[in-house]
Amino acid sequence: xxxxxxxxxxxxxxxxxxxxxxxxxxxxxxxxxxxxxxxxxxxxxxxxxxxxxxxxxxxxxxxxxxxxxxxxxxxxxxxxxxxxxxxxxxxxxxxxxxxxxxxxxxxxxxxxxxxxxxxxxxxxxxxxxxxxxxxxxxxxxxxxxxxxxxxxxxxxxxxxxxxxxxxx
Amino acid sequence: xxxxxxxxxxxxxxxxxxxxxxxxxxxxxxxxxxxxxxxxxxxxxxxxxxxxxxxxxxxxxxxxxxxxxxxxxxxxxxxxxxxxxxxxxxxxxxxxxxxxxxxxxxxxxxxxxxxxxxxxxxxxxxxxxxxxxxxxxxxxxxxxxxxxxxxxxxxxxxxxxxxxxxxxxxxxxxxxxxxxxxxxxxxxxxxxxxxxxxxxxxxxxxxxxxxxxxxxxxxxxxxxxxxxxxxxxxxxxxxxxxxxxxxxxxxxxxxxxxxxxxxxxxxxxxxxxxxxxxxxxxxxxxxxxxxxxxxxxxxxxxxxxxxxxxxxxxxxxxxxxxxxxxxxxxxxxxxxxxxxxxxxxxxxxxxxxxxxxxxxxxxxxxxxxxxxxxxxxxxxxxxxxxxxxxxxxxxxxxxxxxxxxxxxxxxxxxxxxxxxxxxxxxxxxxxxxxxxxxxxxxxxxxxxxxxxxxxxxxxxxxxxxxxxxxxxxxxxxxxxxxxxxxxxxxxxxxxxxxxxxxxxxxxxx
Amino acid sequence: xxxxxxxxxxxxxxxxxxxxxxxxxxxxxxxxxxxxxxx
Numbered sequence: 001x002x003x004x005x006x007x008x009x010x011x012x013x014x015x016x017x018x019x020x021x022x023x024x025x026x027x028x029x030x031x032x033x034x035x036x037x038x039x040x041x042x043x044x045x046x047x048x049x050x051x052x053x054x055x056x057x058x059x060x061x062x063x064x065x066x067x068x069x070x071x072x073x074x075x076x077x078x079x080x081x082x083x084x085x086x087x088x089x090x091x092x093x094x095x096x097x098x099x100x101x102x103x104x105x106x107x108x109x110x111x112x113x114x115x116x117x118x119x120x121x122x123x124x125x126x127x128x129x130x131x132x133x134x135x136x137x138x139x140x141x142x143x144x145x146x147x148x149x150x151x152x153x154x155x156x157x158x159x160x161x162x163x164x165x166x167x168x
Numbered sequence: 169x170x171x172x173x174x175x176x177x178x179x180x181x182x183x184x185x186x187x188x189x190x191x192x193x194x195x196x197x198x199x200x201x202x203x204x205x206x207x208x209x210x211x212x213x214x215x216x217x218x219x220x221x222x223x224x225x226x227x228x229x230x231x232x233x234x235x236x237x238x239x240x241x242x243x244x245x246x247x248x249x250x251x252x253x254x255x256x257x258x259x260x261x262x263x264x265x266x267x268x269x270x271x272x273x274x275x276x277x278x279x280x281x282x283x284x285x286x287x288x289x290x291x292x293x294x295x296x297x298x299x300x301x302x303x304x305x306x307x308x309x310x311x312x313x314x315x316x317x318x319x320x321x322x323x324x325x326x327x328x329x330x331x332x333x334x335x336x337x338x339x340x341x342x343x344x345x346x347x348x349x350x351x352x353x354x355x356x357x358x359x360x361x362x363x364x365x366x367x368x369x370x371x372x373x374x375x376x377x378x379x380x381x382x383x384x385x386x387x388x389x390x391x392x393x394x395x396x397x398x399x400x401x402x403x404x405x406x407x408x409x410x411x412x413x414x415x416x417x418x419x420x421x422x423x424x425x426x427x428x429x430x431x432x433x434x435x436x437x438x439x440x441x442x443x444x445x446x447x448x449x450x451x452x453x454x455x456x457x458x459x460x461x462x463x464x465x466x467x468x469x470x471x472x473x474x475x476x477x478x479x480x481x482x483x484x485x486x487x488x489x490x491x492x493x494x495x496x497x498x499x500x501x502x503x504x505x506x507x508x509x510x511x512x513x514x515x516x517x518x519x520x521x522x523x524x525x526x527x528x529x530x531x532x533x534x535x536x537x538x539x540x541x542x543x544x545x546x547x548x549x550x551x552x553x554x555x556x557x558x559x560x561x562x563x564x565x566x567x568x569x570x571x572x573x574x575x576x577x578x579x580x581x582x583x584x585x586x587x588x589x590x591x592x593x594x595x596x597x598x599x600x601x602x603x604x605x606x607x608x609x610x611x612x613x614x615x616x617x618x619x620x621x622x623x624x625x626x627x628x629x630x631x632x633x634x635x636x637x638x639x640x641x642x643x644x645x646x647x648x649x650x651x652x653x654x655x656x657x658x659x660x661x662x663x664x665x666x667x668x669x670x671x672x673x674x675x676x677x
Numbered sequence: 678x679x680x681x682x683x684x685x686x687x688x689x690x691x692x693x694x695x696x697x698x699x700x701x702x703x704x705x706x707x708x709x710x711x712x713x714x715x716x
Contacts, residue, residue, distance in 0.1 A: 026511045029518070044304040045413055048387030048421070055387070055421045057413070059304050063511065064415045083217060083307040098518075105489035106421055107511065131222040131274070138229035145233050149240045370690075427701060434697040447689035448682075454692050464700065471704055475711055487705070487712040495704045 019091075022063035029098035029107065037096045039065065039109055040117065043088050044081040047074055056080070058090060067092055068103065069111035079120025088120040181676030182669060188242045189252045190259065195238030197260040197325060201267055202231030204320060205313070208271070212309030220275065220309035227270040234267075254665035257347050260325055261654060265289045268317055275310045277301050279639045282646055289650045291317025292325070293657035294540050296409025296506035296631020297649065299639050303414040308395060311412050315399040321657070322406030322436075322540035323364050347658065360440075367443050368405065375401035375432055379425070386422050404432035406540040409506025409631030416508045417496075426492060429507060430499050437463070437503035437535030439547075441578055456576045458550040459536045463502075466549070470530045471498045477522030494523075497632070501530035504542040506631020515634040516618065524634075528621055531630045532602060542629030542656055544598045547577060548591040555588040597660050601627040601652055608648045609636065627652040 019038050041058030048055040054074040057064045059081065069092070081087030094111035097103075205228045212221030248256065268291070269284035278284040283299040290297045291314060300306070300314070326347045376397040383393030396412050403410040413419040417426060442460070445453040454460055475494055484490045493510055500507045515524060534543015558573035565571055573583040581587075605623025610616060614636055622636040626649040637649070655663045 026513050027517065029514070045419065046388045046392055050387060057415060057419055059414065064304060064413070064419070066415070066418065066421055081304055083220075083305055099484060099489060099493065101486060101489065103421060104423055104492040105484055105486075106418060106509070107514070108421075125216075125218060128219050128222065131219060131226065135222050135225050135229065138226060138233070142229050142233050142236075145236050149236050152240055153243075370686075374690075430701055431694060431697040434700065435693055438693065443689070443693070446692050447686045449685040449689075451688060451692045454696050460696065467700060468703065468707070471707060475707065479711065479715075487708040490708040490711065491705050495708065499700075499704075 022060050022065050025065065025096060026063060026107070029096075032096045033098040035096060036093060036112075037109065038091060038093045039067075039096075040089065040091045041065070042081050042086070043077050043079070043090055043120070047077055047080060049074075058092070059087075066103075066106055066108040067094070067111050068100075068108055069094075069114060073111065073114045076114055076116050079122070081120065083123075084125070085122050086120045088116055089118040091115045091117050182673050185244070185246060186252055188244045189246060189248055190255050191238050191242030192244050193248065193252075193256045194259050194263060195235045195242060197256070198231055198238065198263050198267065199235035201264050201320070201325065202228045202235055204316070205231065205268075205271065207316065208309040208313040211312050212307065215308045217307045217309050220271075220307040223271040223274040224309060224313070226274065227267065230270060231267045251665055251669065254662040255669050257326055258654075258658060258662040258666040261289075261292060261321075261658065264292055264321075264325055265650075265654075268292070268313070271313060272310060275307070277303070277306055277310065282643060283639060286646050286650055287314065288317055289653050290631070291315075291408060291410065292321030293629050293653040294318045294322045294406045294408040294504075294542065295626060295629040295653045295657075296403070297626060297633055297637045297653075298410065299637065299641075299646070301639060303412075306412075311399065312395075314410050315402045315408075315412070318406040318408030318410065318540075319368070319402040322408065323368055324361070347662070363444060364440050367440065367447070371405055371432070371435065372398065372401055375405070375428075379428060382422070382424050382428065383420075386420060386425065400429060401432060404429050404505060404507065405436040407433060407436045407503050407505040407535065407542070407629075408540075409500070409508075411507065418509050418511075423488075423492060426496055426509060430496065433499060433503040433505045433507070436505070437539050437541040439536040439538045441538055442536065445578060453578065458554075458575045458577050459546040462546040462550045462553070463536065466530075466533050466546070467499065467502055470502065470526050470533075471495055473529075474498050474523045474526035477520050477524070477526055480522060481518065481520035483518040483520075498527060498530055501527050501630055501632055502533065503535050504531065504628055504630045506625070508632060512633045512635040515621070515632070521617065524617055524621060527632070528624050531621075531624045531628045531632065532598070534628050542627075544595050544628075548595055550575060550577075551583065551587055551591040552595065554583050555591075558583060594659060598627065598656070601655060605648055605652050608645060612642050612645050622649075623652065627656040629653060629656050 019040055020032070022039070022041070025032055025037065025039070039058065039060070041060035041064070043056050044059045044064060045057055049071065052071050053068055054071055056067050056069065056074065056077060058067055077088050077090070079085050079088050091114070092109065092111040093113045094109045096109050098107060099105040100108050205224050209221050209224035209228065212218070212224060265285050265288045268288035269281060272278055272287060273281050273284040277300055278287065279299070279301060286297070286299050324347045376394060379397030379400055380390070380394035383396055384390055388396065399410070399412050402408070411417060411419065417429060439459055442453060442457060471494070475490060478484055478490065478494050484493050496507075496509050510518070519527070532543060533549060534545050535541025537545045537547040554573050554575050558571055561571045561573070575581055575583055602620065602624045605627055606616070606620040609619025609623055618634050618636055621634045624630070625632050636645075
């Protein structure tokens with residue numbers, strides 16, 4: 001029953017509000033303040049559990065916006081974006097706040113519904129062979145330079161005297 | 169004060185010995201910077217980030233090759249004079265920027281090499297303006313380097329060199345002064361440099377533990393909590409303003425986190441000399457010192473102005489919101505950190521002109537001298553205020569009376585005209601720099617207040633942005649801000665000396 | 678001597694942190710006062 005009500009509400013929210021970018025939300029914050037919006041973005045960083053709710057920041061490629069959502073809804077989130085992973089791409093519908101009174105003035109969206117558009121995944125890092133080769137070549141050059149520098153400084157007549165500590 | 173430079177009336181062409189001295193010591197500093205890049209390389213390997221680790225190994229190798237060749241070719245046992253010392257400082261900072269940009273550019277997260285140079289100069293000068301793209305997917309290694317550059321630059325590249333590489337050379341003092349550290353904490357500059365690092369390391373350990381614990385309590389994974397804790401400390405204590413995520417401090421959505429960062433920012437804006445006095449038993453100095461008093465007064469006055477301005481536009485209707493959004497940005501500006509709990513465009517959309525004017529003043533004034541903060545600085549403002557008091561007393565006193573003005577800065581000082589003159593000249597130089605940067609911004613089509621905001625942010629090494637600093641910014645403006653950040657951090661003298669050196673090379677006899 | 682140095686350092690850190698917290702408290706009180714006085 002609850003799921004059905006949520007689905008109806010979500011459909012109403014989607015039909016009422018358009019899919020909106022973070023840049024537009026930030027630039028027209030006063031216009032959208034208090035309104036229901038639909039926002040799509042990749043979950044990044046940590047899903048931060050705070051009691052019965054969580055904070056998750058969604059990045060739509062332009063900016064990241066903080067989403068405050070129910071712990072139950074957050075269970076859908078499996079991957080968050082970092083260097084080693086591509087985060088779940090999520091669509092949320094909720095009330096946008098320019099300066100949320102509940103959260104110390106943060107610009108946020110209190111999500112009422114969440115839908116996973118595409119799942120995230122771990123990113124397998126491929127060794128960049130060009131960089132590896134370049135590293136090895138440079139190491140060779142560095143060794144040669146070190147040998148050259150050592151030879152020059154150990155030649156007779158070029159012994160260095162230690163400098164005196166000055167009186168300042 | 170840094171007043172001991174004498175410019176000859178007849179310009180002499182630089183000699184071979186000048187070039188050798190400059191080349192040798194710059195080479196040593198370059199080697200030092202190359203070695204510091206091994207730290208992110210190791211972190212990259214620890215987190216199994218192979219390509220980032222390679223980026224840093226490549227950069228280290230290139231740097232060591234250049235540094236070793238330079239020190240060999242320019243080998244000298246002669247000591248530095250004032251001019252050479254100043255030039256070593258300004259050149260080293262440029263070299264550090266070019267070198268430090270290599271691994272960032274190789275990561276692919278910066279649009280071009282100029283953008284990478286911009287971020288490194290921003291880091292070294294502890295500004296915090298950034299042109300990074302897709303920061304939320306940046307590797308631990310590259311992110312650590314971003315936060316490490318303020319840690320190196322804030323304490324002073326030359327200061328590092330003095331600690332480890334240059335032992336017992338009287339030119340060390342000239343370089344130390346050239347890096348805008350005109351106060352020695354301990355009798356020997358090398359001991360001073362080591363004390364500065366002791367304070368930094370102690371606070372690094374304490375703050376990482378505290379921030380990491382708070383991070384875990386806030387729901388972050390332990391590895392992230394402590395990594396972020398260390399990075400946030402380095403950027404806060406060095407009043408830089410970089411954060412590991414694109415939302416800056418807003419990412420954490422945490423009042424406790426914000427309060428802790430405010431404490432660290434204020435600690436970073438304190439004179440290292442003051443830290444020394446407080447840490448060795450002279451705790452009364454905290455309320456006797458002219459800088460701590462000036463900071464208190466200017467923070468409160470500017471916050472009041474900003475608060476009135478914000479209330480006029482009705483942006484932050486509750487007390488706690490005014491504190492977390494209004495005061496946080498003011499303290500971030502005044503300590504010249506640049507941490508933000510709002511988005512850049514909100515300055516223009518939500519703040520109104522009066523509040524923005526207050527914020528620009530906060531940025532312009534800056535933190536304490538001989539700290540990691542930028543701006544005109546509290547001691548100079550204090551000297552100017554005392555000089556005004558002295559002049560007022562002179563006017564109302566009977567003519568033959570001698571009016572003495574005292575101020576307390578670590579010890580009782582009688583205000584002399586040469587101190588006032590030095591303070592006024594550097595203050596004027598900063599104001600001119602803020603203005604020139606604003607003009608360049610307007611030349612590129614940006615609005616007056618936006619341009620002045622961003623220019624002041626760059627020149628005072630703050631890092632707050634109202635939206636001008638983006639990868640799509642004109643290249644000319646990127647170069648302008650790089651020069652502003654560099655000149656502002658070195659407090660002009662070593663930059664002017666470098667310019668003078670080139671003029672002498674062309675025009676000299 | 679070393680214990681005295683450690684004691685001084687610890688109390689020095691405490692003094693600095695207290696200075697920062699005082700400024701923070703003053704700012705918060707200004708916010709509260711402004712809210713009630715409708716500045």
